[in-house]
Amino acid sequence: MSSSAETIAKNARLGGNVLKTITNEKRSSLLYKIHDGLKANAHSIQEANKEDLRNAKEGQLADSLYKRLDLFKGDKFETMLAGIIDVAELEDPVGKVKLARELDEGLNLYQVTAPVGVLLVIFESRPEVIANITSLAIKSGNAAILKGGKESVNTFREVSRIINSVITENQSTSGIPSGVIQLIETRQDVSDLLQQDLYIDLVVPRGSNSLVRQIKSSTKIPVLGHADGICSIYLDKEADVDIAKRITIDAKTSYPAGCNAMETLLVNPEMPQWWDVLENLSRAGNVCLHVTGDVKEAYLSKLRESNKLDDQIQSFVVDAVNSSDFDKEFLSLDCAVRFVASTEEAVTHINLHSSKHTDAIITKDKSNAEYFMKAVDSSGVYWNASTRFADGFRYGFGTEVGISTSKIHARGPVGLDGLVSYQYQLRGNGQVASDYVGSGGKRAFLHKNLDISQAPF
Amino acid sequence: MSSSAETIAKNARLGGNVLKTITNEKRSSLLYKIHDGLKANAHSIQEANKEDLRNAKEGQLADSLYKRLDLFKGDKFETMLAGIIDVAELEDPVGKVKLARELDEGLNLYQVTAPVGVLLVIFESRPEVIANITSLAIKSGNAAILKGGKESVNTFREVSRIINSVITENQSTSGIPSGVIQLIETRQDVSDLLQQDLYIDLVVPRGSNSLVRQIKSSTKIPVLGHADGICSIYLDKEADVDIAKRITIDAKTSYPAGCNAMETLLVNPEMPQWWDVLENLSRAGNVCLHVTGDVKEAYLSKLRESNKLDDQIQSFVVDAVNSSDFDKEFLSLDCAVRFVASTEEAVTHINLHSSKHTDAIITKDKSNAEYFMKAVDSSGVYWNASTRFADGFRYGFGTEVGISTSKIHARGPVGLDGLVSYQYQLRGNGQVASDYVGSGGKRAFLHKNLDISQAPF
Numbered sequence: 001m002s003s004s005a006e007t008i009a010k011n012a013r014l015g016g017n018v019l020k021t022i023t024n025e026k027r028s029s030l031l032y033k034i035h036d037g038l039k040a041n042a043h044s045i046q047e048a049n050k051e052d053l054r055n056a057k058e059g060q061l062a063d064s065l066y067k068r069l070d071l072f073k074g075d076k077f078e079t080m081l082a083g084i085i086d087v088a089e090l091e092d093p094v095g096k097v098k099l100a101r102e103l104d105e106g107l108n109l110y111q112v113t114a115p116v117g118v119l120l121v122i123f124e125s126r127p128e129v130i131a132n133i134t135s136l137a138i139k140s141g142n143a144a145i146l147k148g149g150k151e152s153v154n155t156f157r158e159v160s161r162i163i164n165s166v167i168t169e170n171q172s173t174s175g176i177p178s179g180v181i182q183l184i185e186t187r188q189d190v191s192d193l194l195q196q197d198l199y200i201d202l203v204v205p206r207g208s209n210s211l212v213r214q215i216k217s218s219t220k221i222p223v224l225g226h227a228d229g230i231c232s233i234y235l236d237k238e239a240d241v242d243i244a245k246r247i248t249i250d251a252k253t254s255y256p257a258g259c260n261a262m263e264t265l266l267v268n269p270e271m272p273q274w275w276d277v278l279e280n281l282s283r284a285g286n287v288c289l290h291v292t293g294d295v296k297e298a299y300l301s302k303l304r305e306s307n308k309l310d311d312q313i314q315s316f317v318v319d320a321v322n323s324s325d326f327d328k329e330f331l332s333l334d335c336a337v338r339f340v341a342s343t344e345e346a347v348t349h350i351n352l353h354s355s356k357h358t359d360a361i362i363t364k365d366k367s368n369a370e371y372f373m374k375a376v377d378s379s380g381v382y383w384n385a386s387t388r389f390a391d392g393f394r395y396g397f398g399t400e401v402g403i404s405t406s407k408i409h410a411r412g413p414v415g416l417d418g419l420v421s422y423q424y425q426l427r428g429n430g431q432v433a434s435d436y437v438g439s440g441g442k443r444a445f446l447h448k449n450l451d452i453s454q455a456p457f
Numbered sequence: 458m459s460s461s462a463e464t465i466a467k468n469a470r471l472g473g474n475v476l477k478t479i480t481n482e483k484r485s486s487l488l489y490k491i492h493d494g495l496k497a498n499a500h501s502i503q504e505a506n507k508e509d510l511r512n513a514k515e516g517q518l519a520d521s522l523y524k525r526l527d528l529f530k531g532d533k534f535e536t537m538l539a540g541i542i543d544v545a546e547l548e549d550p551v552g553k554v555k556l557a558r559e560l561d562e563g564l565n566l567y568q569v570t571a572p573v574g575v576l577l578v579i580f581e582s583r584p585e586v587i588a589n590i591t592s593l594a595i596k597s598g599n600a601a602i603l604k605g606g607k608e609s610v611n612t613f614r615e616v617s618r619i620i621n622s623v624i625t626e627n628q629s630t631s632g633i634p635s636g637v638i639q640l641i642e643t644r645q646d647v648s649d650l651l652q653q654d655l656y657i658d659l660v661v662p663r664g665s666n667s668l669v670r671q672i673k674s675s676t677k678i679p680v681l682g683h684a685d686g687i688c689s690i691y692l693d694k695e696a697d698v699d700i701a702k703r704i705t706i707d708a709k710t711s712y713p714a715g716c717n718a719m720e721t722l723l724v725n726p727e728m729p730q731w732w733d734v735l736e737n738l739s740r741a742g743n744v745c746l747h748v749t750g751d752v753k754e755a756y757l758s759k760l761r762e763s764n765k766l767d768d769q770i771q772s773f774v775v776d777a778v779n780s781s782d783f784d785k786e787f788l789s790l791d792c793a794v795r796f797v798a799s800t801e802e803a804v805t806h807i808n809l810h811s812s813k814h815t816d817a818i819i820t821k822d823k824s825n826a827e828y829f830m831k832a833v834d835s836s837g838v839y840w841n842a843s844t845r846f847a848d849g850f851r852y853g854f855g856t857e858v859g860i861s862t863s864k865i866h867a868r869g870p871v872g873l874d875g876l877v878s879y880q881y882q883l884r885g886n887g888q889v890a891s892d893y894v895g896s897g898g899k900r901a902f903l904h905k906n907l908d909i910s911q912a913p914f
Binding site: 013017020021095101103107109114116117197201202213216217220222223224240242243246247249250251254255347348351369370371373374375377378379380381382383384385386388389390391393394395396406407408409411412421422423424425426427428429430431432433434436438439440445447457 | 470474477478552558560564566571573574654658659670673674677679680681697699700703704706707708711712804805808826827828830831832834835836837838839840841842843845846847848850851852853863864865866868869878879880881882883884885886887888889890891893895896897902904914
């Protein structure tokens, strides 16, 4: 363990301990100043970004990744700046009273939201993410240690330098110390910091499934992980065929690399015209269908009957590899397809194969939909809507730290709410437990819930 | 990895997936039947318990542990039975709408509480705990795999046998399958189950700090841990001396082995008569004070001035081992004592040394108290109340699964609320993401919060 990792973590902890006590006004005001600082230094950020782009070109980075690196393409830089203001203007997530209870006369218990403390966030190479995460961290009163993808290292360094100089310049008025936002650069740093469970409270890895699993195996710190996004759509026997066509095209083809894209289509063979949905995916969406034997036979014969079976359709049908295609995040214009005989069977398939991200049912039958939403064990359970809605912006959270497939603390798109936890405040005037029944005393607890809007602080 | 661990975990998962869909009425009704079954079989449980007591006697178990094993001492068995009914009658923790938002006309998002899924709970030898945890698990819709301390193995086996026969007998009417409550007996089972992160969602260890740390190091499953309870009380310069005396005696002496007992006393030397608090702890409470050099000098000289310095006082003062006494859970009539010059210094000490369990300030000064409660990073932050109130029963949660010193998901005493998480339900009528701005479309999101009490389910 390097002493530098301990120093970084300890400084974050000390910074976070102070940030926790700073008012929302001062936290938000610092975000405006960070916005202004980044705007005023657009030129130096662009120079750094150009260097990353030059290195990427030399390193022969894939075209799609190269495009993501360019912070000054279109209005990306302005959108990044606007995002900081959006977060600054959100409601304060800290200090909200969630429960108020009179334990006894003059002895009141309050559950109050509080920052988690110190975050270690590991993210990809999109250069704007550093600004998003900095805003969310400061707004929610958390210190953050950030590690971005190495392709954007020059941009990250320059953005981080500016953010930290703004924090330092404003320290005397804001009270927010340096150390609250720190950038680290190497994998060794990450690996050393994962040992600092005394100082770091939560690790948020945004990346591949293997990265998340490897991090979970090598730390005692809780991990808010986003593993694969294996999202399924179930076409119930009461599915509307037009809705089914529209939603499956959107869910599969509008952004196949997205974690909220459909990877599996479950079809109830009693649904009228179900084969239209498959045909539409291939013809309108260029989607290659990985189908089981029974689906293949039924699908091709239905199209043959209506004289629609042609080379195009044939070329978009392949045999599903049963042992793996239903556990795969294709991230491409591919989709695994199988029959299920009922909503129950669809639920069983999903609870076994999905990554607990987002799964949808298409149906006009309310009771099937209600059962599906109650029984599926995923962070998002949708009825007649595309899985692509699983996103912090679309949910109205402003921006997001990531999409969690963890089962506890925060699920689905994680905005400010996922970066706070709570504390119990107990306010008394000298009460001791041994005066109460159950502990040798005579007094009974009142346990009377109070109006949370009337909390005296 | 033994295949038996995988079978146990998989059965729990399958059971939990069904339990998740069962109504509160049926879950609660099963608890009544479990209550009746245990009551009707009191005799066979008592026989099993006697065997544990005989083995304990032969094994020369410490007297205090021996007493904890006896399930039929006083009204312990009746209290255990009553606890099951208490939990059955609590409000349903599942299916509560926490957020309702209109994303667009006909497209509504709901955040709804849902069971965590499958729990692995490792607890000590108190035989009644198996009934508490079974009730909490079933009520909250979670499957649970239970491992109790080996000293109570016969009692646990018999109680578990009865619980499972009640579940099986009622399966056709309740719909709740066997597998939802399973007892395991060996450490090897625990260690194998910690590898089943595909099926198990949360590990709740109740035990020593070293057990909790060891579990965290050996699993990818999230751990809701309760490590040490190193609780501090800070006597501010505006502390009332009578309140300080009363609270410190209660917090240190009413149950020194409790995790919510005071282990550290921080004294502002500007507090009038602070030495009375120390004297009272030793004389009335037989507390051995582990004091720093400056505290020792000031304390003994104050008592000498008032002619109160005698052998008794001297024998209750020892030199604090600075490097460790302030990081120690004594669990005995010992307390570390040091001076701090201000509320800020008290907070800094606590944030560095406490185990983030429960810490208190004694003061008449509201602003010092508010600062303390905002700045201290512990699950419980108390003002003029004993740390001993940190307890699920005292908070009005019914019973508790444990007291969490984790920073995320659930903090402090964990009742039913800590065993649920949430899911996002999205209810639409065919909406697709690509119709909306930000994804290539023209429609804007409404993001209008709705009245959660008006949710249509």
